[in-house]
Amino acid sequence: MPPLVELAGVNKTFRRPGQAPIHALNDISLTMNEGETLALIGESGSGKSTLGRIILRLLEADSGTVRFEGTDLSALPDREMRYLRSRLQAVFQEPYESLDPRLSVGSIVAEPLRVHEPGLSQAELRERVLTCLEQVGLPPDAAGRKPGALSGGQQQRVGIARAIITRPQMIVLDEPTSSLDLSVRAHILELLAELQRELGLTYLFISHDIHTVEYVSSRIAVMYLGRIVETGTVREVFDDPRHPYTRALLSARLSTDPRESPPQLRLTGDIAAPTTSHHGCVLAGRCPLVTAECTAGPVRPRALTGDHEVACVRADETPDLLAPAVSR
Amino acid sequence: MAPPLLSVRDLSVRIRSGESIVHAVNDVSLDVEEGEIVGVVGESGCGKSTMVKAVLRLLAPEAEVPSGSAVLAGSGDLLALDHKRLRQVRGAHVGYVSQNPFGALNPIYRLDRQFHNLVAAHRKGTSRGESRRMAAKMLDAVGIAGPDRVLDGYAHQLSGGMAQRVVIAMSFLLDPRLVIADEPTTGLDVTVQRQILDMVAELARADGRAMLLVTHDLGVVAQYCRRVVVMYAGRVVESGPVADVFTSPRHPYTQALLGAVPRPGQPLERLPGAVPDLRVLSEGCAFAPRCRSAFDACSVRPEPTPGGDGRTVACHLEKEPADAAAR
Numbered sequence A: 001m002p003p004l005v006e007l008a009g010v011n012k013t014f015r016r017p018g019q020a021p022i023h024a025l026n027d028i029s030l031t032m033n034e035g036e037t038l039a040l041i042g043e044s045g046s047g048k049s050t051l052g053r054i055i056l057r058l059l060e061a062d063s064g065t066v067r068f069e070g071t072d073l074s075a076l077p078d079r080e081m082r083y084l085r086s087r088l089q090a091v092f093q094e095p096y097e098s099l100d101p102r103l104s105v106g107s108i109v110a111e112p113l114r115v116h117e118p119g120l121s122q123a124e125l126r127e128r129v130l131t132c133l134e135q136v137g138l139p140p141d142a143a144g145r146k147p148g149a150l151s152g153g154q155q156q157r158v159g160i161a162r163a164i165i166t167r168p169q170m171i172v173l174d175e176p177t178s179s180l181d182l183s184v185r186a187h188i189l190e191l192l193a194e195l196q197r198e199l200g201l202t203y204l205f206i207s208h209d210i211h212t213v214e215y216v217s218s219r220i221a222v223m224y225l226g227r228i229v230e231t232g233t234v235r236e237v238f239d240d241p242r243h244p245y246t247r248a249l250l251s252a253r254l255s256t257d258p259r260e261s262p263p264q265l266r267l268t269g270d271i272a273a274p275t276t277s278h279h280g281c282v283l284a285g286r287c288p289l290v291t292a293e294c295t296a297g298p299v300r301p302r303a304l305t306g307d308h309e310v311a312c313v314r315a316d317e318t319p320d321l322l323a324p325a326v327s328r
Numbered sequence B: 001m002a003p004p005l006l007s008v009r010d011l012s013v014r015i016r017s018g019e020s021i022v023h024a025v026n027d028v029s030l031d032v033e034e035g036e037i038v039g040v041v042g043e044s045g046c047g048k049s050t051m052v053k054a055v056l057r058l059l060a061p062e063a064e065v066p067s068g069s070a071v072l073a074g075s076g077d078l079l080a081l082d083h084k085r086l087r088q089v090r091g092a093h094v095g096y097v098s099q100n101p102f103g104a105l106n107p108i109y110r111l112d113r114q115f116h117n118l119v120a121a122h123r124k125g126t127s128r129g130e131s132r133r134m135a136a137k138m139l140d141a142v143g144i145a146g147p148d149r150v151l152d153g154y155a156h157q158l159s160g161g162m163a164q165r166v167v168i169a170m171s172f173l174l175d176p177r178l179v180i181a182d183e184p185t186t187g188l189d190v191t192v193q194r195q196i197l198d199m200v201a202e203l204a205r206a207d208g209r210a211m212l213l214v215t216h217d218l219g220v221v222a223q224y225c226r227r228v229v230v231m232y233a234g235r236v237v238e239s240g241p242v243a244d245v246f247t248s249p250r251h252p253y254t255q256a257l258l259g260a261v262p263r264p265g266q267p268l269e270r271l272p273g274a275v276p277d278l279r280v281l282s283e284g285c286a287f288a289p290r291c292r293s294a295f296d297a298c299s300v301r302p303e304p305t306p307g308g309d310g311r312t313v314a315c316h317l318e319k320e321p322a323d324a325a326a327r
Helices: A048-055 A078-087 A105-116 A121-135 A140-144 A152-164 A182-199 A209-216 A235-238 A244-251 A293-295 A315-320 B046-054 B085-088 B111-122 B128-141 B149-151 B160-173 B190-208 B218-224 B252-261 B321-325
Strands: A005-012 A024-031 A038-042 A061-068 A088-090 A170-174 A202-207 A219-224 A226-233 B006-017 B021-030 B037-042 B063-071 B093-097 B176-180 B210-215 B227-232 B235-241
Touching: A005 A048, A024 A048, A024 A226, A038 A048, A038 A209, A038 B046, A048 A061, A048 A170, A048 A202, A061 A219, A061 B046, A078 A088, A078 A105, A088 A152, A088 B160, A105 A121, A105 A140, A105 A152, A105 B128, A121 A140, A121 A152, A152 A182, A152 A226, A152 B006, A182 A209, A182 A293, A182 B252, A202 A209, A209 A235, A219 A244, A226 A235, A235 A244, A244 B190, A315 B046, B006 B046, B021 B037, B021 B046, B021 B063, B021 B235, B037 B190, B037 B218, B046 B063, B046 B176, B046 B210, B093 B160, B111 B128, B111 B149, B160 B190, B176 B190, B190 B210, B190 B218, B210 B218, B227 B252
Parallel strands: A038 A202, A038 A219, A088 A170, A170 A202, B037 B210, B037 B227, B093 B176, B176 B210
Antiparallel strands: A005 A024, A005 A061, A219 A226, B006 B021, B006 B063, B227 B235
16 A cells, blocks of 8 residues: 655745745655654744645645655646545644634535535535534534634634545644644644544644644654654654754753753754755754764765654764753 | 842732723732742733733733732832833833834834933933943843844844844843743744743843743743742632642642643643633632532632642632542
8 A cells, every 4th residue: 555645855945036045845755654643843944834735735846746645746637636635634723814704614614515525415515514513522503603703722623624524534734733722722632633533534743842743643754944854753753863953852842840851952053044055964054963974965864773764974873962951 | 038029919900891891810919039930821811911011011001900019129019100210110120021022122223222222211321332332242141143243233134033032132131130021932943942041041040130931831831930820810820839839730720731731641631611701700719610629619719828838729629628529
């Protein structure tokens, strides 16, 4: 069985008149298997949202291939792409901004069905909408309300209902809980887990929140400046991060247990501008382990044990990189 | 023992909203001692930002403060100062860092001039050269390499992290004893957040200074604050040393909040219901409708009760633990 999603050598550069081009994605290769939750983690400007949009084909890659169930999406005629869109849905960060404030919740949730299954009768549409609202934990009378009358958590439930109504195989979740309060976030995370179990969904979970990523994902891809620097199962990456960037990122996480203040790896300087092109490793300018080899040429991901891959020539030495603990 | 650097007592804020009145902050009391960082934590709408804006006298005209005091050692009750005195105190004795650094910076003046205006407002006759030396030194302390380039530029040329460093440098410039920071690192990337918090914590604890840090991020409180004040529906529900409150929370809301932090392999605590409507002042405990331990006593509002161990909890379970456990 081929992987559900397979990206090979994907590049994307945004060109702006009179300004330096932004290298958003560089040579991205990634696979996703059916039923898993793959988290894309990285800081602002790492390219994680661009990658999500390329998989959704809301953006076209400049080069490279994106396959969904073995089919090359870039070669697909519009008609078949429309069908594929129903199999591949999205939920975005700001629920309110992604919902049309003038439409009722019922119309918003029904909209994808009107496009993808135009043959349905009004009664069938209504039935499917009500089932979906129930699946996401909204009362039937929510269908008649406007998004502005709902709380942030309820709005995000509407976004999720709209995503599942076409019975997709996969959902790209782009920071779905980042704008929600902690107690609301817990409900949404549990709902997503429940829907995944019931409907056999595959999730691409884009997030910058390390606590959430560790909780929800089965596999992780760490992005930095348009490249994937490390991939592996959640335990491989969290228990034994091998890219110096991954280690810096994970060690910057603040534990909510005051007794735990693990040592932190600090990188020097700030993230380079995405307009910079890098001949070698993208972290070379900030990395404490940098050697001449790091800037001599492209650093490709190499396999460690299991599913663990890392794009670092000195990955074996990363575990020695630790800084003293923070003082209270 | 010296009196607290900041002592807030029975502070309430009401905000007019159309025909109704929102009881945003109700009878909040807290202390900040020299050399410590006190965290104020809670979810959206709990009143934490409104509370510190009231202390700083930065509330919008729709808001009024019917009761309370906020005594800053050496400066008196901030809520009772006349405007002239308030201007002298704000900036010089108490600094402020808001969530949006760009809102605190003037887009049309070079930063150099903004630093100078700040210094000159409090120390008349300070020369441009002197204020620039002070600014450069402070920018260096907040980790900005090449302060001169920043001082000769404008706010819009800065990244979010750099802009927040500049605002922090301004807030500490005149050596205030207290800095109030409202979500200073929200919206910043995690590695930048750590750098800024480390830097702020070092400044805030030095030389008998102190900080009141408002945040929704429990990790920030756990790692940087000595004491914490937990707010719900405009009231303090629990306060005490972080080392105790976060490892053995006593108020059911504090317990639920800590239980909602994702931890691998552990089910998430899911609080039922939603935050109450603050247009209605409830007579009982505001958390009771969502509380799994609620019992008949909760129809009367519990007063914050000091436990003698530096902890205060506003919950009837504190008085009748055996009684409640039997339910």
